[in-house]
Amino acid sequence: xxxxxxxxxxxxTVAINASLAGVIEQAASSGQYDKIYGSLxxxxxxxxxxxxxxxxxxxxxxxxxxxxxxPAMYLGxxxxxxxxxxxxxxxxxxxxxxxxxxxxxxxxxxxGNDSMDTVLQLSRYASEHNKNVTIMGVPKTxxxxxxxxxxxxxxxxxxKYIATTMTEIAYDTSIYPLKSVTIVEIMGRxxxxxxxxxxxxxTTYGLGPDFIYLPEVPFDTEQFLSDVTxxxxxxxxVLIAISEGIRDKEGAYISxxxxxxxxxxxxxxxxxxxxxxHLIAHRLGVKVRSIxxxxxxxxxxxxxxxxxxxxxxxxxxxxxxYALQGATGQxxxxxxxxxxxxxxxxxxxxxxLIANAVKSVPxxxxxxxxxxxxxxxxxxxxxxxxxxxxxTYKDGIPQYLPLNHLYA
Amino acid sequence: xxxxxxxxxxxxTVAINASLAGVIEQAASSGQYDKIYGSLxxxxxxxxxxxxxxxxxxxxxxxxxxxxxxPAMYLGxxxxxxxxxxxxxxxxxxxxxxxxxxxxxxxxxxxGNDSMDTVLQLSRYASEHNKNVTIMGVPKTxxxxxxxxxxxxxxxxxxKYIATTMTEIAYDTSIYPLKSVTIVEIMGRxxxxxxxxxxxxxTTYGLGPDFIYLPEVPFDTEQFLSDVTxxxxxxxxVLIAISEGIRDKEGAYISxxxxxxxxxxxxxxxxxxxxxxHLIAHRLGVKVRSIxxxxxxxxxxxxxxxxxxxxxxxxxxxxxxYALQGATGQxxxxxxxxxxxxxxxxxxxxxxLIANAVKSVPxxxxxxxxxxxxxxxxxxxxxxxxxxxxxTYKDGIPQYLPLNHLYA
Numbered sequence: 001x002x003x004x005x006x007x008x009x010x011x012x013t014v015a016i017n018a019s020l021a022g023v024i025e026q027a028a029s030s031g032q033y034d035k036i037y038g039s040l041x042x043x044x045x046x047x048x049x050x051x052x053x054x055x056x057x058x059x060x061x062x063x064x065x066x067x068x069x070x071p072a073m074y075l076g077x078x079x080x081x082x083x084x085x086x087x088x089x090x091x092x093x094x095x096x097x098x099x100x101x102x103x104x105x106x107x108x109x110x111x112g113n114d115s116m117d118t119v120l121q122l123s124r125y126a127s128e129h130n131k132n133v134t135i136m137g138v139p140k141t142x143x144x145x146x147x148x149x150x151x152x153x154x155x156x157x158x159x160k161y162i163a164t165t166m167t168e169i170a171y172d173t174s175i176y177p178l179k180s181v182t183i184v185e186i187m188g189r190x191x192x193x194x195x196x197x198x199x200x201x202x203t204t205y206g207l208g209p210d211f212i213y214l215p216e217v218p219f220d221t222e223q224f225l226s227d228v229t230x231x232x233x234x235x236x237x238v239l240i241a242i243s244e245g246i247r248d249k250e251g252a253y254i255s256x257x258x259x260x261x262x263x264x265x266x267x268x269x270x271x272x273x274x275x276x277x278h279l280i281a282h283r284l285g286v287k288v289r290s291i292x293x294x295x296x297x298x299x300x301x302x303x304x305x306x307x308x309x310x311x312x313x314x315x316x317x318x319x320x321x322y323a324l325q326g327a328t329g330q331x332x333x334x335x336x337x338x339x340x341x342x343x344x345x346x347x348x349x350x351x352x353l354i355a356n357a358v359k360s361v362p363x364x365x366x367x368x369x370x371x372x373x374x375x376x377x378x379x380x381x382x383x384x385x386x387x388x389x390x391x392t393y394k395d396g397i398p399q400y401l402p403l404n405h406l407y408a
Numbered sequence: 409x410x411x412x413x414x415x416x417x418x419x420x421t422v423a424i425n426a427s428l429a430g431v432i433e434q435a436a437s438s439g440q441y442d443k444i445y446g447s448l449x450x451x452x453x454x455x456x457x458x459x460x461x462x463x464x465x466x467x468x469x470x471x472x473x474x475x476x477x478x479p480a481m482y483l484g485x486x487x488x489x490x491x492x493x494x495x496x497x498x499x500x501x502x503x504x505x506x507x508x509x510x511x512x513x514x515x516x517x518x519x520g521n522d523s524m525d526t527v528l529q530l531s532r533y534a535s536e537h538n539k540n541v542t543i544m545g546v547p548k549t550x551x552x553x554x555x556x557x558x559x560x561x562x563x564x565x566x567x568k569y570i571a572t573t574m575t576e577i578a579y580d581t582s583i584y585p586l587k588s589v590t591i592v593e594i595m596g597r598x599x600x601x602x603x604x605x606x607x608x609x610x611t612t613y614g615l616g617p618d619f620i621y622l623p624e625v626p627f628d629t630e631q632f633l634s635d636v637t638x639x640x641x642x643x644x645x646v647l648i649a650i651s652e653g654i655r656d657k658e659g660a661y662i663s664x665x666x667x668x669x670x671x672x673x674x675x676x677x678x679x680x681x682x683x684x685x686h687l688i689a690h691r692l693g694v695k696v697r698s699i700x701x702x703x704x705x706x707x708x709x710x711x712x713x714x715x716x717x718x719x720x721x722x723x724x725x726x727x728x729x730y731a732l733q734g735a736t737g738q739x740x741x742x743x744x745x746x747x748x749x750x751x752x753x754x755x756x757x758x759x760x761l762i763a764n765a766v767k768s769v770p771x772x773x774x775x776x777x778x779x780x781x782x783x784x785x786x787x788x789x790x791x792x793x794x795x796x797x798x799x800t801y802k803d804g805i806p807q808y809l810p811l812n813h814l815y816a
Contacts, residue, residue: 012580041585072579079584163805165704171480172420172707174811176487177449182703200805207811235815294699295590296573299580302711305804385804396713396793397571397608403582403615407643 001103003035004320005051008140009042009080009111009118012072013154014301015312016140017401019110020074021067022316023138024054027106032324037102040406042078042111043118046098047091052405063401068309069389070400071301082118085125092125099133106134106323110316112141112152116331116355123329123351134323137331137351138315142298144193147357148349149333153315154298156308156384159197161300162186163385165293166198166241170207173237173289180287181228181238181280184209185273187297189245192216192361194297197381198241199373209241216361217370218249224276225283227371232286244292246272302398306387311344318346342383409511411443412728413459416548417450417488417519417526420480421562422709423720424548425809427518428482429475430724431546432462435514440732445510448814450486451517451526454506455499460813471809476717477797478808479709490526493533500533507541514542514731518724520549520560524739524763531737531759544727545739545759548720550706552601555765556757557741561723562706564716564792567605569708570594571793573701574606574649578615581645581697588695589636589646589688592617593681595705597653600624600769602705605789606649607781617649624769625778626657632684633691635779640694652700654680710806714795719752726754750791 006023008016020038027036036054039045052075057063067074085092099107107122109115119137126133139146142158166184173182186195192214202208210231213219231238247253255272270278273290280288311334318332330348337343365377392399414431416424428446435444444462447453460483465471475482493500507515515530517523527545534541547554552563574592581590594603600622610616618639621627639646655661663680678686681698688696719742726740738756745751773785800807 012583041583044585070579071576073583076585077583079586160804164710165708167805167808168479168707168709169703171478171709171808171811172703174814175420175449175481175485177452177484177814178487200803203803203805289703291702291704292700295577295580295697296699296704299576300573301576301579302572382803387804388801393796395608395611395790396568396795397575397611400575400579403579406582406585 001034002032002105003037003103004033004106004108005037005039005046005104006054006075006108006110007039007042007045008073008075009077009109009115010140011112011298012077013140013142013298014071014157014304015153015308016110017070017074018068018309018312019138019140019153019316021064022313023108023110023320024058025064025313026317026320028055028058030320030324033106037104038075041076042080043082043095044078044080046095066401068313069301069304069391071299072403074401074403076406081114082121085121095122096126096129096131096133105132106136108136108138108319108323110138110140112143113146113356113358116146116351119331120329120351120355126328134326134328136319136323136327138319139331139333142194143188143191145191145358145360147354147359150336150344151334151384153308153312155193157304158194158297159200159381160305160385161297161303162194162197162293163200164303166201166209167207169291170201170209170239173239174207177236178287179232179236181240183240183242183273183276183288183290185242185244185271185290185292187293188215188243190215190358190360192243195241195243196361196365196373196377197385199378200381200385209239211240211371212373213240213242213246213371214361214366215243215245215247216363217366219246219254220249221279225279228280229284242272242276244272301400302391304389305385306389307384309389314346318348322348339379339383409442410440410513411445411511412441412514412516413445413447413454413512414462414483414516414518415447415450415453416481416483417485417517417523418548419520419706420485421548421550421706422479422565422712423562423716424518425478425482426476426717426720427546427548427561427724429472430721431516431518431728432466433472433721434725434728436463436466438728438732445512446483449484450488451490451503452486452488453483454503474809476721477709477712477799479707480811482809482811484814489522490529493529503530504534504537504539504541513540514544516544516546516727516731518546518548520551521554521764521766524554524759527739528737528759528763534736542731542734542736544731544735546723546727547739547741550602551596551599553599553766553768555762555767558744558752559742559792561716561720563601565712566602566705567608567789568713568793569705569711570602570605570701571608572711574609574617575615577699578609578617578647581647582615585644586695587640587644589648591648591650591681591684591696591698593650593652593679593698593700595701596623596651598623598766598768600651603649603651604769604773604781604785605793607786608789608793617647619648619779620781621648621650621654621779622769622774623651623653623655624771625774627654627662628657629687633687636688637692650680650684652680709808710799712797713793714797715792717797722754726756730756747787747791
């Protein structure tokens, strides 16, 4: 008897269940596993014996298709970071004893940077202790900051949400003939990929943001005020996209420059958008509003990118295929073969080259003034948001798989 | 020669252009008008001679269909409130002289409460001065607070956005086994209709908000903390929808209780969501996040309700039909004939019964505890969000009509 187990970890995206569907589909169709288990709440399910039999779900023909477009994580998530083996050998022994007891020969972990560190630690331990279990990572993060993969699952859908929402906000803010500034704060503490996607709203038929500021370029508030002032001389409504993680040339977050104290006497940190909103209100005296896109960026499955969903499925399948060929300690990756026509292939790379490293936006993807992106960025991003999955609406609301099993 | 003119005013919605399409379609097909003019930026276009010929747009077969699903306002908006005629007769003379000069016999104003006041003032002036111009209103507001119409255009789409987004946020926040509270702040300063739409996410297949607080019931922070504490004992992730306009029993806005001072020394008002976020953080010490849905509530045309779009077109058509039958000083309205099957008809009501009045949520639509809605509310709301319009995506982004003519 040979079984496999899969888990999900980190922050949710709308494509992480597509990768889960890919893992299940390939594991089932390979005929190499008797059971496909799901560990609930990441690696915690293994430590707490909280697992479900995913193979049993396959008796429902519609399961995998519905799973592909269900947002968040079908298996739940955790914020648990695996300690190093030399700090806590017990935990490792417990995990591998669990694998042995359940005849588990492959473990697939779908997640971001922290999860890839878990893949690294577990695969090292397996190799050092001659455990016959392959440990494979499947990437996931809306931040697009994992190395050695052209882009990450979840990013394309978040980028599509941002491009669409910026388009619609641009319509909303452009109807008054009075001067106004609108600042949209987008997720991305360290990497500006997601904020850059706002540029995709700069189409011939739409209205895009006038300025885009990423964390990769030091943010200068005086230059910012001067950019905005100049633009207001040429058009009434100025729209700006900023990363939550923009920081000044000393590396201090712009958001941190505006600690406020509320009437309860509590000190609180404003977001970067709010900080700049107040700056503009008080320095330029013009009508200004800030919008934090917040969670919908990563959970708006009704607006996911078909390209992203398809690729996420394929990355799940690829991880299984590589594992069955004997690979371990690797993560499945996307290699872009061409921009036009857009074409990718799927590979796997050693996890030690990926875990704990971050891919920032290269300087040539940002314009010289540091207030917009270049054509290279547009070319890179454009194919990732193409295509709309077939979402089923019931009573006017998208229908996704229930998550009741998480709290049974 | 007989012409008509149409304008839009107030805050944008995703359905106000559908009403414009209805006005144009009916005006054109009636054969009763030579030209259909559009006044840019509300009534200001008439005052500033800034109008366009909408009849000319009809040579493009796809114009009306594309217009129906374009968000914001094709004709632009204004924040101008017409003074009373006895305060400023000049303005009225200027407007009616303009009508006479351009052979305009009908004026259609699509908007909310302020715009209906303009319809009232202009129709009174016309009647008192024997001007042969019919003045008709077409309703519009995401707030759903206009009287004598079952509901208002734009509301159903905003409600669909909120129900869908609450569903997706519920997925996102339910994946961690750790206790957390998420507060979603929804538009509606005085009426809780839009916030109530969060209840539509309480489906059998989805996960809805645990509590809903509307401005119609005085908000008691201690009762709120007690509601949340009790719920956290039964489930880990508590999701709450609140109106931006919730207020305490003295009528003071909850948002106003948390004035903060930022590091620039500027005082700022927190939103109700932020205020309650800090309250929970400091009183319950649990992980808490607040989300302000902000502009996407009223501009996310990619997620509009087909029921709303269809009805908005019909209300535009109805206003023209009534005008052609000689009606003036009226607003087209929706009368609900039955819930199941959902069926409505279109009428017109005297504007003096509508302008400057507000329709609040009736108490029996809210539960006794004041922290959720009742089945009556669900029955009322459910049909309004049904159906998805056929949005065309180009390069991954919804394609809407360009608004370049607004700033030509």
